[in-house]
Amino acid sequence: MHVMYFTEQPMSAYPAQIGLDFGATALMFSNKYFDPVAGSRLYNEYLEHYIYAEEMGVEGFMLNEHHNAPFCMQAKCNIFASILAAVTKKAKIVLLGNPLPLAENPVRLAEELAMIDMISKGRLVSGFVRGGGQEQLAAGVNPAYNRERFEEAHDLVVAAWTRQGPFRWEGTHYQHRVVNPWAVPLQKPYPRVWIPGVLSKETIIWAAKQRYPYIALNTSIEATKNIWKIYDAAALEAGYEAGPENRGYLQQVHVSDSEEKAEKNARQFLWMQGEFTGLAHPVWSAPSGYFSPEHRRQFVEFAVGRAESPRGRPTFEKQVADGRVIYGTPKTVIPKLRRVLEETRPSIYGLWGNDGSVSNEDARTCIRLLGQEVMPAMREIGKELGLKDPFETDAPVHLRYSSDLKHMPQAAE
Amino acid sequence: MAAGKDWNESVVEVAGSKLHLARAGSGRPVLVLHHDIGSPERLPFYDELAGWFDVLVPHHPGYGKSERPQWLRNVRDVAVMYQWLLADLGVEHVSLIGLGFGGWIAAEMATMAPRDFHRLVLVGAMGLKPPDGEIFDQAIVSYLDYARAGFHDQEAFSRIYGDVSTDQLVEWDLCREMNFRIAWKPYMYNQSLPQLLGGVHAPALVVWGDDDKIVPRSAGEHYAALLPRARFEVVRSSGHCVEMEQPDALARLVRSFIDEN
Numbered sequence: 043m044h045v046m047y048f049t050e051q052p053m054s055a056y057p058a059q060i061g062l063d064f065g066a067t068a069l070m071f072s073n074k075y076f077d078p079v080a081g082s083r084l085y086n087e088y089l090e091h092y093i094y095a096e097e098m099g100v101e102g103f104m105l106n107e108h109h110n111a112p113f114c115m116q117a118k119c120n121i122f123a124s125i126l127a128a129v130t131k132k133a134k135i136v137l138l139g140n141p142l143p144l145a146e147n148p149v150r151l152a153e154e155l156a157m158i159d160m161i162s163k164g165r166l167v168s169g170f171v172r173g174g175g176q177e178q179l180a181a182g183v184n185p186a187y188n189r190e191r192f193e194e195a196h197d198l199v200v201a202a203w204t205r206q207g208p209f210r211w212e213g214t215h216y217q218h219r220v221v222n223p224w225a226v227p228l229q230k231p232y233p234r235v236w237i238p239g240v241l242s243k244e245t246i247i248w249a250a251k252q253r254y255p256y257i258a259l260n261t262s263i264e265a266t267k268n269i270w271k272i273y274d275a276a277a278l279e280a281g282y283e284a285g286p287e288n289r290g291y292l293q294q295v296h297v298s299d300s301e302e303k304a305e306k307n308a309r310q311f312l313w314m315q316g317e318f319t320g321l322a323h324p325v326w327s328a329p330s331g332y333f334s335p336e337h338r339r340q341f342v343e344f345a346v347g348r349a350e351s352p353r354g355r356p357t358f359e360k361q362v363a364d365g366r367v368i369y370g371t372p373k374t375v376i377p378k379l380r381r382v383l384e385e386t387r388p389s390i391y392g393l394w395g396n397d398g399s400v401s402n403e404d405a406r407t408c409i410r411l412l413g414q415e416v417m418p419a420m421r422e423i424g425k426e427l428g429l430k431d432p433f434e435t436d437a438p439v440h441l442r443y444s445s446d447l448k449h450m451p452q453a454a455e
Numbered sequence: 456m457a458a459g460k461d462w463n464e465s466v467v468e469v470a471g472s473k474l475h476l477a478r479a480g481s482g483r484p485v486l487v488l489h490h491d492i493g494s495p496e497r498l499p500f501y502d503e504l505a506g507w508f509d510v511l512v513p514h515h516p517g518y519g520k521s522e523r524p525q526w527l528r529n530v531r532d533v534a535v536m537y538q539w540l541l542a543d544l545g546v547e548h549v550s551l552i553g554l555g556f557g558g559w560i561a562a563e564m565a566t567m568a569p570r571d572f573h574r575l576v577l578v579g580a581m582g583l584k585p586p587d588g589e590i591f592d593q594a595i596v597s598y599l600d601y602a603r604a605g606f607h608d609q610e611a612f613s614r615i616y617g618d619v620s621t622d623q624l625v626e627w628d629l630c631r632e633m634n635f636r637i638a639w640k641p642y643m644y645n646q647s648l649p650q651l652l653g654g655v656h657a658p659a660l661v662v663w664g665d666d667d668k669i670v671p672r673s674a675g676e677h678y679a680a681l682l683p684r685a686r687f688e689v690v691r692s693s694g695h696c697v698e699m700e701q702p703d704a705l706a707r708l709v710r711s712f713i714d715e716n
Contacts, residue, residue, distance in 0.1 A: 342624035
């Protein structure tokens with residue numbers, strides 16, 4: 043069982059009422075409301091949280107990035123990863139992840155990641171994401187080629203990591219005269235790649251075909267089970283049987299020393315008005331060409347206000363009831379986590395401990411209780427349920443390094 | 456007027472993609488190039504033109520009923536496909552009427568074959584970076600808000616689109632995806648077009664709605680200044696979609712311009 047600590051790094055010091063009045067707290071919500079003095083304090087607090095989390099025994103820091111929105115002030119996960127590579131010793135640095143389509147130069151990304159892997163002495167897990175719709179707009183990257191760019195950038199990064207240079211890259215979206223980075227990863231054949239996602243079926247299938255673990259982001263237990271059905275079927279087609287080592291899960295879990303305080307702080311998980319990426323126009327979150335064509339009909343109705351969000355905007359109570367939000371003291375939280383572990387059988391687990399304006403003191407209490415009480419219990423449950431993570435099973439980094447395939451995979455990967 | 460009711464619909468293959476083409480009327484050939492939000496199948500403006508001319512209204516590749524060429528990357532590619540279409544159809548000395556985004560395609564076509572066209576009509580045309588103001592960016596507004604912004608009078612919008620159906624919204628989303636695929640950045644203009652318009656021999660008529668909220672009038676004035684034989688006209692009480700909002704006024708302007716010698 044690989045258990046990680048996660049936070050969105052909320053920019054809590056912004057005037058929420060102004061955002062509500064404006065009607066959006068993302069993309070077009072002006073950065074004149076960003077306070078760099080508070081930003082400086084918060085970045086340093088978050089940094090201390092990761093260091094403290096390692097002291098408390100977490101096995102991984104899960105980092106991500108977003109742009110133009112207060113729900114997440116980490117604009118480049120490689121920056122925090124670089125710092126943690128130098129100031130921490132043991133925990134894995136798990137990037138979930140770098141938004142590949144936003145990269146105009148994936149070779150540069152491959153170099154940065156290789157540096158992080160070497161500086162951290164081989165602790166990098168390099169997840170990749172498509173980036174949210176708003177990220178495409180914020181970066182000026184064409185949403186209509188998002189998936190094509192994701193796949194091609196991935197292939198280029200992996201080539202830069204594994205093929206001896208110099209070589210030339212003549213792709214559809216990327217052309218490089220010389221690929222020959224003088225920084226390559228310490229881990230061989232290359233750092234593990236995990237793929238986080240929410241609901242896009244294409245990404246689940248793509249991850250399964252690569253044999254990359256898929257990390258379900260805060261989905262309900264039922265939705266998570268459906269994800270594994272899709273993943274497992276694609277894995278069988280690729281020639282292997284998926285198990286817990288292919289499954290990851292991120293969950294909002296806040297622990298405290300009293301139920302009351304835990305509930306009060308857990309409500310902060312909805313601090314962005316129930317949309318964890320903030321209030322935004324639907325066409326910002328899902329620009330044309332970005333989402334699966336099968337959702338087009340449903341989406342356009344939502345975009346003009348004729349239908350509810352496909353993701354819904356469930357209340358706190360509903361999210362607690364369907365297991366998306368867990369809170370309490372370690373004693374009450376552990377049985378709830380056991381249920382999730384039993385029902386969905388992941389071996390990689392991100393605990394999203396703190397959000398919104400949870401105080402620094404309460405955040406540290408949460409980290410301490412997670413590290414000292416909740417995580418050891420999860421590891422025991424994991425052992426009992428046979429939830430071995432990819433490090434324990436020494437799972438192949440990619441399908442092509444498999445030695446147990448039932449049949450040869452097709453040439454196209 | 457409104458004589459050409461008998462529209463002949465066909466499918467023409469160009470560069471490996473099936474294009475939808477509606478054609479009606481007789482006389483001088485006129486190619487009408489629609490907006491970035493596609494086009495209703497029939498419009499009073501099209502019918503009026505068909506009373507005087509041989510009118511061809513294709514759906515752009517990837518828009519409406521035309522197949523999407525996955526390889527299509529920019530608006531010049533579309534212009535080349537239309538040159539190919541005209542060559543295959545064997546029509547000569549065509550007049551181009553470009554509406555909004557279609558105006559950009561028409562301008563590209565005219566620069567590619569400066570001697571080929573009889574007349575060039577650009578209505579609220581995209582394609583140039585406006586010297587003053589910016590082209591309204593559909594990427595940050597809903598389909599409905601964008602389409603509505605094309606009209607001066609919302610009654611006119613309702614006359615054309617009624618209670619907008621889900622099918623229409625889906626079509627607008629498909630159009631928008633195509634717009635992104637071929638005109639994402641720079642958004643809706645070509646930086647080299649200003650340098651190339653000087654070679655166009657065809658007389659040009661540049662028409663702008665007096666309340667165009669999509670493309671600033673400065674872009675129209677820029678077109679009129681760059682095209683060697685251009686005239687600039689403003690249509691009153693009209694937004695960007697002049698052909699839908701003031702069809703008679705536009706048809707009159709176009710008819711006399713195409714027919715004059």
